[in-house]
Amino acid sequence: xxxxxxxxxxxxxxxxxxxxxxxxxxxxxxLEAIGAEAEEALEPLKALYESAAEEAIRRMAQLAAYNIxxxxxxxxxxx
Numbered sequence: 001x002x003x004x005x006x007x008x009x010x011x012x013x014x015x016x017x018x019x020x021x022x023x024x025x026x027x028x029x030x031l032e033a034i035g036a037e038a039e040e041a042l043e044p045l046k047a048l049y050e051s052a053a054e055e056a057i058r059r060m061a062q063l064a065a066y067n068i069x070x071x072x073x074x075x076x077x078x079x
Contacts, residue, residue, distance in 0.1 A: 005037060013044045016061075021054050028057070032064035036071035 002010070008030070015027035031038045031045070045065040052058045 005034070009034060009038050009041060012038070013041050016041075016044050016048050021052075021057050024048065024052065024057050025060060028060045028064045032067055035068060036075040038068050039072050041065075042068060 012027040012030045012034075015023050016031075018024060018027075028045070028048075031041045042065055045061045045068070049058050049061040049065065052061065
């Protein structure tokens with residue numbers, strides 16, 4: 001059974017596919033705020049970076065993916 005956190009992450013990932021930039025922006029910000037636990041969002045963020053019509057959304061997706069990646073790296077190094 002999925003935890004609340006997993007459901008939230010899945011929700012945000014699904015919202016990355018929405019065509020409305022304001023919805024994509026909210027999803028990107030939500031995933032970035034979750035941090036390392038949103039590791040599964042790295043590929044969807046990459047896909048959004050490669051396909052988004054707006055440059056601002058591409059930059060946000062790129063930065064969020066970087067920040068999540070670094071959070072994962074920091075988490076894994078601490079173990």
